[in-house]
Amino acid sequence: MRSRILSLTATTLTLVLLSTSAFGQQPASPPPAGQVQITAKDMCCKGCAQKVAGQLYTIKGVKSVGVDLPTRTVTVSLGQQDPATLGALWHAAQRANGGPTQIATETASYTLVLPKTSEEAEQIRKLGTTQQVVVGKLDSQQTAQQIASRLYELKGVAKVRVDLQHSALVLETKPNTPVSAWLVIDAVAKAGHQVSAVSGNFGTLSIEYAGDPAHEYNQASQPRNGAVQR
Missing domain, CATH: 3.30.70.100 (Alpha-Beta Plaits)
Known part of the structure:
Protein backbone atom coordinates (compact mmCIF):
# COMPACT_ATOMS: atom_id res chain seq x y z
CA MET A 1 0.00 0.00 0.00
CA SER A 21 -6.30 39.83 8.50
CA ALA A 22 -9.21 39.13 6.19
CA PHE A 23 -11.89 41.31 4.69
CA GLY A 24 -14.95 41.29 6.92
CA GLN A 25 -13.27 39.28 9.70
CA GLN A 26 -15.84 37.07 11.45
CA PRO A 27 -19.36 37.01 9.97
CA ALA A 28 -22.01 38.92 11.94
CA SER A 29 -23.47 35.63 13.11
CA PRO A 30 -23.26 32.01 11.96
CA PRO A 31 -25.63 31.25 9.09
CA PRO A 32 -28.54 28.90 9.78
CA ALA A 33 -28.45 25.25 8.78
CA GLY A 34 -28.50 24.75 5.05
CA GLN A 35 -26.83 28.06 4.28
CA VAL A 36 -23.26 29.14 3.58
CA GLN A 37 -21.97 32.71 3.75
CA ILE A 38 -19.09 33.76 1.52
CA THR A 39 -17.17 36.99 1.98
CA ALA A 40 -16.06 38.19 -1.47
CA LYS A 41 -13.88 41.28 -1.02
CA ASP A 42 -13.67 42.12 -4.74
CA MET A 43 -17.44 41.98 -5.36
CA CYS A 44 -18.09 45.72 -5.55
CA CYS A 45 -21.11 46.22 -7.83
CA LYS A 46 -24.27 44.59 -9.19
CA GLY A 47 -22.38 43.35 -12.22
CA CYS A 48 -19.81 41.65 -9.99
CA ALA A 49 -22.61 40.13 -7.92
CA GLN A 50 -24.31 38.70 -11.00
CA LYS A 51 -21.00 37.22 -12.16
CA VAL A 52 -20.28 35.60 -8.78
CA ALA A 53 -23.84 34.28 -8.50
CA GLY A 54 -23.68 32.85 -12.00
CA GLN A 55 -20.59 30.84 -11.13
CA LEU A 56 -22.05 29.66 -7.83
CA TYR A 57 -25.17 28.39 -9.58
CA THR A 58 -22.98 26.02 -11.58
CA ILE A 59 -22.17 24.06 -8.41
CA LYS A 60 -24.34 21.01 -7.89
CA GLY A 61 -26.79 21.37 -5.03
CA VAL A 62 -26.98 25.18 -4.98
CA LYS A 63 -30.63 26.20 -4.55
CA SER A 64 -30.38 29.97 -4.26
CA VAL A 65 -27.83 32.77 -4.02
CA GLY A 66 -28.38 36.03 -2.15
CA VAL A 67 -26.08 39.06 -2.08
CA ASP A 68 -25.51 41.90 0.38
CA LEU A 69 -23.25 44.30 -1.52
CA PRO A 70 -22.49 46.70 1.40
CA THR A 71 -20.86 43.85 3.34
CA ARG A 72 -19.77 41.98 0.19
CA THR A 73 -21.43 38.87 1.55
CA VAL A 74 -22.97 36.10 -0.54
CA THR A 75 -25.43 33.67 1.06
CA VAL A 76 -25.80 30.30 -0.66
CA SER A 77 -28.53 27.79 0.14
CA LEU A 78 -27.53 24.16 -0.32
CA GLY A 79 -27.80 20.93 1.62
CA GLN A 80 -24.35 19.34 1.37
CA GLN A 81 -21.64 21.27 3.21
CA ASP A 82 -18.62 18.97 3.30
CA PRO A 83 -15.24 20.67 2.72
CA ALA A 84 -15.06 19.46 -0.89
CA THR A 85 -18.38 21.17 -1.67
CA LEU A 86 -17.32 24.33 0.18
CA GLY A 87 -14.14 24.27 -1.85
CA ALA A 88 -16.17 24.11 -5.06
CA LEU A 89 -18.05 27.23 -3.94
CA TRP A 90 -14.78 28.95 -3.08
CA HIS A 91 -13.21 28.21 -6.44
CA ALA A 92 -16.40 29.29 -8.21
CA ALA A 93 -16.16 32.68 -6.48
CA GLN A 94 -12.50 32.85 -7.51
CA ARG A 95 -13.35 32.17 -11.16
CA ALA A 96 -15.78 35.10 -11.00
CA ASN A 97 -12.98 37.33 -9.63
CA GLY A 98 -14.93 37.76 -6.42
CA GLY A 99 -11.84 37.50 -4.23
CA PRO A 100 -13.23 35.11 -1.58
CA THR A 101 -11.62 35.52 1.83
CA GLN A 102 -13.99 33.60 4.08
CA ILE A 103 -16.67 30.92 4.08
CA ALA A 104 -18.88 30.39 7.11
CA THR A 105 -21.33 27.60 7.85
CA GLU A 106 -23.40 26.77 10.92
CA THR A 107 -20.53 24.65 12.24
CA ALA A 108 -17.29 26.25 11.04
CA SER A 109 -15.60 29.34 9.66
CA TYR A 110 -12.83 29.13 7.04
CA THR A 111 -10.69 32.26 6.64
CA LEU A 112 -7.94 32.92 4.10
CA VAL A 113 -5.02 34.85 5.57
CA LEU A 114 -2.57 36.38 3.10
CA ALA A 210 -18.38 26.07 16.44
CA GLY A 211 -18.05 25.10 20.10
CA ASP A 212 -14.34 25.93 20.23
CA PRO A 213 -13.45 28.78 22.64
CA ALA A 214 -11.82 30.70 19.79
CA HIS A 215 -14.91 30.47 17.61
CA GLU A 216 -16.94 33.44 18.75
CA TYR A 217 -19.54 35.38 16.87
CA ASN A 218 -21.05 38.71 17.84
CA GLN A 219 -24.81 38.98 18.06
CA ALA A 220 -25.33 41.61 15.39
CA SER A 221 -28.13 40.98 12.92
CA GLN A 222 -27.33 39.04 9.76
CA PRO A 223 -26.83 40.91 6.48
CA ARG A 224 -29.89 41.64 4.38
CA ASN A 225 -29.71 39.40 1.35
CA GLY A 226 -31.02 40.26 -2.09
CA ALA A 227 -31.78 37.28 -4.30
CA VAL A 228 -29.80 37.03 -7.51
CA GLN A 229 -31.69 35.32 -10.27
CA ARG A 230 -30.08 32.89 -12.65
Missing part, protein backbone atom coordinates in the same frame (compact mmCIF):
# COMPACT_ATOMS: atom_id res chain seq x y z
CA ARG A 2 1.18 3.48 -0.84
CA SER A 3 0.67 4.65 2.75
CA ARG A 4 3.58 2.48 3.85
CA ILE A 5 6.05 5.04 2.53
CA LEU A 6 4.79 7.55 5.08
CA SER A 7 7.65 8.90 7.17
CA LEU A 8 6.57 9.02 10.81
CA THR A 9 9.84 10.43 12.07
CA ALA A 10 9.26 13.82 13.64
CA THR A 11 10.52 16.52 11.29
CA THR A 12 11.62 20.07 11.92
CA LEU A 13 8.65 22.10 10.76
CA THR A 14 8.32 25.85 10.65
CA LEU A 15 4.63 26.60 10.52
CA VAL A 16 3.64 29.63 8.49
CA LEU A 17 1.93 32.03 10.87
CA LEU A 18 0.58 35.05 9.05
CA SER A 19 -0.78 38.29 10.42
CA THR A 20 -4.48 37.90 11.17
CA PRO A 115 0.98 37.56 3.85
CA LYS A 116 1.16 41.15 5.08
CA THR A 117 4.92 41.60 5.21
CA SER A 118 7.82 40.77 2.93
CA GLU A 119 9.05 38.25 5.50
CA GLU A 120 5.71 36.42 5.47
CA ALA A 121 5.62 36.51 1.67
CA GLU A 122 9.08 34.94 1.61
CA GLN A 123 7.94 32.16 3.93
CA ILE A 124 5.06 31.44 1.59
CA ARG A 125 7.32 31.48 -1.46
CA LYS A 126 9.67 28.94 0.11
CA LEU A 127 6.81 26.47 0.52
CA GLY A 128 6.66 25.97 -3.24
CA THR A 129 4.26 23.09 -3.86
CA THR A 130 4.46 21.94 -0.22
CA GLN A 131 1.47 22.28 2.09
CA GLN A 132 1.61 22.30 5.88
CA VAL A 133 -1.51 20.91 7.56
CA VAL A 134 -2.22 21.37 11.27
CA VAL A 135 -4.56 18.66 12.59
CA GLY A 136 -6.32 18.65 15.94
CA LYS A 137 -5.45 15.76 18.28
CA LEU A 138 -2.72 14.34 16.08
CA ASP A 139 -1.29 12.44 19.03
CA SER A 140 -0.03 9.11 17.71
CA GLN A 141 1.63 7.45 14.75
CA GLN A 142 -1.46 5.29 14.28
CA THR A 143 -3.64 8.38 13.91
CA ALA A 144 -1.11 9.91 11.51
CA GLN A 145 -1.06 6.71 9.44
CA GLN A 146 -4.87 6.73 9.12
CA ILE A 147 -4.90 10.35 7.96
CA ALA A 148 -1.96 9.83 5.60
CA SER A 149 -3.76 6.93 3.94
CA ARG A 150 -6.59 9.30 3.04
CA LEU A 151 -4.22 12.00 1.85
CA TYR A 152 -2.40 9.59 -0.44
CA GLU A 153 -5.70 9.00 -2.23
CA LEU A 154 -5.59 12.59 -3.51
CA LYS A 155 -4.23 12.97 -7.00
CA GLY A 156 -1.04 14.98 -6.89
CA VAL A 157 0.13 14.04 -3.38
CA ALA A 158 3.65 12.63 -3.69
CA LYS A 159 4.69 12.22 -0.05
CA VAL A 160 3.35 12.83 3.46
CA ARG A 161 5.59 13.57 6.43
CA VAL A 162 4.48 14.02 10.02
CA ASP A 163 5.56 16.32 12.83
CA LEU A 164 3.78 15.00 15.93
CA GLN A 165 5.38 17.71 18.06
CA HIS A 166 3.49 20.38 16.14
CA SER A 167 0.41 18.24 15.42
CA ALA A 168 1.05 18.73 11.73
CA LEU A 169 1.49 16.90 8.44
CA VAL A 170 3.60 18.08 5.53
CA LEU A 171 2.36 17.29 2.03
CA GLU A 172 4.78 17.26 -0.86
CA THR A 173 2.75 17.65 -4.04
CA LYS A 174 3.59 17.32 -7.71
CA PRO A 175 4.31 20.69 -9.40
CA ASN A 176 2.12 19.90 -12.40
CA THR A 177 -0.79 18.54 -10.31
CA PRO A 178 -2.04 21.17 -7.85
CA VAL A 179 -3.83 19.88 -4.75
CA SER A 180 -6.65 22.04 -3.40
CA ALA A 181 -6.43 22.80 0.31
CA TRP A 182 -10.16 22.10 0.45
CA LEU A 183 -9.62 18.53 -0.74
CA VAL A 184 -6.94 18.13 1.92
CA ILE A 185 -9.38 19.29 4.60
CA ASP A 186 -12.02 16.93 3.19
CA ALA A 187 -9.62 13.96 3.24
CA VAL A 188 -8.70 14.61 6.88
CA ALA A 189 -12.41 14.91 7.75
CA LYS A 190 -13.06 11.53 6.12
CA ALA A 191 -10.38 10.12 8.43
CA GLY A 192 -12.41 11.43 11.38
CA HIS A 193 -10.27 14.46 12.27
CA GLN A 194 -10.35 18.23 11.92
CA VAL A 195 -7.86 20.55 10.27
CA SER A 196 -7.02 23.76 12.11
CA ALA A 197 -5.02 25.36 9.28
CA VAL A 198 -3.52 24.65 5.88
CA SER A 199 -0.58 26.74 4.65
CA GLY A 200 0.68 26.79 1.09
CA ASN A 201 1.67 29.16 -1.69
CA PHE A 202 -1.92 30.46 -1.58
CA GLY A 203 -1.52 31.73 2.00
CA THR A 204 -3.03 30.15 5.10
CA LEU A 205 -6.57 28.80 5.27
CA SER A 206 -7.49 28.92 8.96
CA ILE A 207 -10.49 27.00 10.32
CA GLU A 208 -12.45 27.63 13.52
CA TYR A 209 -15.19 25.24 14.59
Whole structure:
Protein backbone atom coordinates (compact mmCIF):
# COMPACT_ATOMS: atom_id res chain seq x y z
CA MET A 1 0.00 0.00 0.00
CA ARG A 2 1.18 3.48 -0.84
CA SER A 3 0.67 4.65 2.75
CA ARG A 4 3.58 2.48 3.85
CA ILE A 5 6.05 5.04 2.53
CA LEU A 6 4.79 7.55 5.08
CA SER A 7 7.65 8.90 7.17
CA LEU A 8 6.57 9.02 10.81
CA THR A 9 9.84 10.43 12.07
CA ALA A 10 9.26 13.82 13.64
CA THR A 11 10.52 16.52 11.29
CA THR A 12 11.62 20.07 11.92
CA LEU A 13 8.65 22.10 10.76
CA THR A 14 8.32 25.85 10.65
CA LEU A 15 4.63 26.60 10.52
CA VAL A 16 3.64 29.63 8.49
CA LEU A 17 1.93 32.03 10.87
CA LEU A 18 0.58 35.05 9.05
CA SER A 19 -0.78 38.29 10.42
CA THR A 20 -4.48 37.90 11.17
CA SER A 21 -6.30 39.83 8.50
CA ALA A 22 -9.21 39.13 6.19
CA PHE A 23 -11.89 41.31 4.69
CA GLY A 24 -14.95 41.29 6.92
CA GLN A 25 -13.27 39.28 9.70
CA GLN A 26 -15.84 37.07 11.45
CA PRO A 27 -19.36 37.01 9.97
CA ALA A 28 -22.01 38.92 11.94
CA SER A 29 -23.47 35.63 13.11
CA PRO A 30 -23.26 32.01 11.96
CA PRO A 31 -25.63 31.25 9.09
CA PRO A 32 -28.54 28.90 9.78
CA ALA A 33 -28.45 25.25 8.78
CA GLY A 34 -28.50 24.75 5.05
CA GLN A 35 -26.83 28.06 4.28
CA VAL A 36 -23.26 29.14 3.58
CA GLN A 37 -21.97 32.71 3.75
CA ILE A 38 -19.09 33.76 1.52
CA THR A 39 -17.17 36.99 1.98
CA ALA A 40 -16.06 38.19 -1.47
CA LYS A 41 -13.88 41.28 -1.02
CA ASP A 42 -13.67 42.12 -4.74
CA MET A 43 -17.44 41.98 -5.36
CA CYS A 44 -18.09 45.72 -5.55
CA CYS A 45 -21.11 46.22 -7.83
CA LYS A 46 -24.27 44.59 -9.19
CA GLY A 47 -22.38 43.35 -12.22
CA CYS A 48 -19.81 41.65 -9.99
CA ALA A 49 -22.61 40.13 -7.92
CA GLN A 50 -24.31 38.70 -11.00
CA LYS A 51 -21.00 37.22 -12.16
CA VAL A 52 -20.28 35.60 -8.78
CA ALA A 53 -23.84 34.28 -8.50
CA GLY A 54 -23.68 32.85 -12.00
CA GLN A 55 -20.59 30.84 -11.13
CA LEU A 56 -22.05 29.66 -7.83
CA TYR A 57 -25.17 28.39 -9.58
CA THR A 58 -22.98 26.02 -11.58
CA ILE A 59 -22.17 24.06 -8.41
CA LYS A 60 -24.34 21.01 -7.89
CA GLY A 61 -26.79 21.37 -5.03
CA VAL A 62 -26.98 25.18 -4.98
CA LYS A 63 -30.63 26.20 -4.55
CA SER A 64 -30.38 29.97 -4.26
CA VAL A 65 -27.83 32.77 -4.02
CA GLY A 66 -28.38 36.03 -2.15
CA VAL A 67 -26.08 39.06 -2.08
CA ASP A 68 -25.51 41.90 0.38
CA LEU A 69 -23.25 44.30 -1.52
CA PRO A 70 -22.49 46.70 1.40
CA THR A 71 -20.86 43.85 3.34
CA ARG A 72 -19.77 41.98 0.19
CA THR A 73 -21.43 38.87 1.55
CA VAL A 74 -22.97 36.10 -0.54
CA THR A 75 -25.43 33.67 1.06
CA VAL A 76 -25.80 30.30 -0.66
CA SER A 77 -28.53 27.79 0.14
CA LEU A 78 -27.53 24.16 -0.32
CA GLY A 79 -27.80 20.93 1.62
CA GLN A 80 -24.35 19.34 1.37
CA GLN A 81 -21.64 21.27 3.21
CA ASP A 82 -18.62 18.97 3.30
CA PRO A 83 -15.24 20.67 2.72
CA ALA A 84 -15.06 19.46 -0.89
CA THR A 85 -18.38 21.17 -1.67
CA LEU A 86 -17.32 24.33 0.18
CA GLY A 87 -14.14 24.27 -1.85
CA ALA A 88 -16.17 24.11 -5.06
CA LEU A 89 -18.05 27.23 -3.94
CA TRP A 90 -14.78 28.95 -3.08
CA HIS A 91 -13.21 28.21 -6.44
CA ALA A 92 -16.40 29.29 -8.21
CA ALA A 93 -16.16 32.68 -6.48
CA GLN A 94 -12.50 32.85 -7.51
CA ARG A 95 -13.35 32.17 -11.16
CA ALA A 96 -15.78 35.10 -11.00
CA ASN A 97 -12.98 37.33 -9.63
CA GLY A 98 -14.93 37.76 -6.42
CA GLY A 99 -11.84 37.50 -4.23
CA PRO A 100 -13.23 35.11 -1.58
CA THR A 101 -11.62 35.52 1.83
CA GLN A 102 -13.99 33.60 4.08
CA ILE A 103 -16.67 30.92 4.08
CA ALA A 104 -18.88 30.39 7.11
CA THR A 105 -21.33 27.60 7.85
CA GLU A 106 -23.40 26.77 10.92
CA THR A 107 -20.53 24.65 12.24
CA ALA A 108 -17.29 26.25 11.04
CA SER A 109 -15.60 29.34 9.66
CA TYR A 110 -12.83 29.13 7.04
CA THR A 111 -10.69 32.26 6.64
CA LEU A 112 -7.94 32.92 4.10
CA VAL A 113 -5.02 34.85 5.57
CA LEU A 114 -2.57 36.38 3.10
CA PRO A 115 0.98 37.56 3.85
CA LYS A 116 1.16 41.15 5.08
CA THR A 117 4.92 41.60 5.21
CA SER A 118 7.82 40.77 2.93
CA GLU A 119 9.05 38.25 5.50
CA GLU A 120 5.71 36.42 5.47
CA ALA A 121 5.62 36.51 1.67
CA GLU A 122 9.08 34.94 1.61
CA GLN A 123 7.94 32.16 3.93
CA ILE A 124 5.06 31.44 1.59
CA ARG A 125 7.32 31.48 -1.46
CA LYS A 126 9.67 28.94 0.11
CA LEU A 127 6.81 26.47 0.52
CA GLY A 128 6.66 25.97 -3.24
CA THR A 129 4.26 23.09 -3.86
CA THR A 130 4.46 21.94 -0.22
CA GLN A 131 1.47 22.28 2.09
CA GLN A 132 1.61 22.30 5.88
CA VAL A 133 -1.51 20.91 7.56
CA VAL A 134 -2.22 21.37 11.27
CA VAL A 135 -4.56 18.66 12.59
CA GLY A 136 -6.32 18.65 15.94
CA LYS A 137 -5.45 15.76 18.28
CA LEU A 138 -2.72 14.34 16.08
CA ASP A 139 -1.29 12.44 19.03
CA SER A 140 -0.03 9.11 17.71
CA GLN A 141 1.63 7.45 14.75
CA GLN A 142 -1.46 5.29 14.28
CA THR A 143 -3.64 8.38 13.91
CA ALA A 144 -1.11 9.91 11.51
CA GLN A 145 -1.06 6.71 9.44
CA GLN A 146 -4.87 6.73 9.12
CA ILE A 147 -4.90 10.35 7.96
CA ALA A 148 -1.96 9.83 5.60
CA SER A 149 -3.76 6.93 3.94
CA ARG A 150 -6.59 9.30 3.04
CA LEU A 151 -4.22 12.00 1.85
CA TYR A 152 -2.40 9.59 -0.44
CA GLU A 153 -5.70 9.00 -2.23
CA LEU A 154 -5.59 12.59 -3.51
CA LYS A 155 -4.23 12.97 -7.00
CA GLY A 156 -1.04 14.98 -6.89
CA VAL A 157 0.13 14.04 -3.38
CA ALA A 158 3.65 12.63 -3.69
CA LYS A 159 4.69 12.22 -0.05
CA VAL A 160 3.35 12.83 3.46
CA ARG A 161 5.59 13.57 6.43
CA VAL A 162 4.48 14.02 10.02
CA ASP A 163 5.56 16.32 12.83
CA LEU A 164 3.78 15.00 15.93
CA GLN A 165 5.38 17.71 18.06
CA HIS A 166 3.49 20.38 16.14
CA SER A 167 0.41 18.24 15.42
CA ALA A 168 1.05 18.73 11.73
CA LEU A 169 1.49 16.90 8.44
CA VAL A 170 3.60 18.08 5.53
CA LEU A 171 2.36 17.29 2.03
CA GLU A 172 4.78 17.26 -0.86
CA THR A 173 2.75 17.65 -4.04
CA LYS A 174 3.59 17.32 -7.71
CA PRO A 175 4.31 20.69 -9.40
CA ASN A 176 2.12 19.90 -12.40
CA THR A 177 -0.79 18.54 -10.31
CA PRO A 178 -2.04 21.17 -7.85
CA VAL A 179 -3.83 19.88 -4.75
CA SER A 180 -6.65 22.04 -3.40
CA ALA A 181 -6.43 22.80 0.31
CA TRP A 182 -10.16 22.10 0.45
CA LEU A 183 -9.62 18.53 -0.74
CA VAL A 184 -6.94 18.13 1.92
CA ILE A 185 -9.38 19.29 4.60
CA ASP A 186 -12.02 16.93 3.19
CA ALA A 187 -9.62 13.96 3.24
CA VAL A 188 -8.70 14.61 6.88
CA ALA A 189 -12.41 14.91 7.75
CA LYS A 190 -13.06 11.53 6.12
CA ALA A 191 -10.38 10.12 8.43
CA GLY A 192 -12.41 11.43 11.38
CA HIS A 193 -10.27 14.46 12.27
CA GLN A 194 -10.35 18.23 11.92
CA VAL A 195 -7.86 20.55 10.27
CA SER A 196 -7.02 23.76 12.11
CA ALA A 197 -5.02 25.36 9.28
CA VAL A 198 -3.52 24.65 5.88
CA SER A 199 -0.58 26.74 4.65
CA GLY A 200 0.68 26.79 1.09
CA ASN A 201 1.67 29.16 -1.69
CA PHE A 202 -1.92 30.46 -1.58
CA GLY A 203 -1.52 31.73 2.00
CA THR A 204 -3.03 30.15 5.10
CA LEU A 205 -6.57 28.80 5.27
CA SER A 206 -7.49 28.92 8.96
CA ILE A 207 -10.49 27.00 10.32
CA GLU A 208 -12.45 27.63 13.52
CA TYR A 209 -15.19 25.24 14.59
CA ALA A 210 -18.38 26.07 16.44
CA GLY A 211 -18.05 25.10 20.10
CA ASP A 212 -14.34 25.93 20.23
CA PRO A 213 -13.45 28.78 22.64
CA ALA A 214 -11.82 30.70 19.79
CA HIS A 215 -14.91 30.47 17.61
CA GLU A 216 -16.94 33.44 18.75
CA TYR A 217 -19.54 35.38 16.87
CA ASN A 218 -21.05 38.71 17.84
CA GLN A 219 -24.81 38.98 18.06
CA ALA A 220 -25.33 41.61 15.39
CA SER A 221 -28.13 40.98 12.92
CA GLN A 222 -27.33 39.04 9.76
CA PRO A 223 -26.83 40.91 6.48
CA ARG A 224 -29.89 41.64 4.38
CA ASN A 225 -29.71 39.40 1.35
CA GLY A 226 -31.02 40.26 -2.09
CA ALA A 227 -31.78 37.28 -4.30
CA VAL A 228 -29.80 37.03 -7.51
CA GLN A 229 -31.69 35.32 -10.27
CA ARG A 230 -30.08 32.89 -12.65
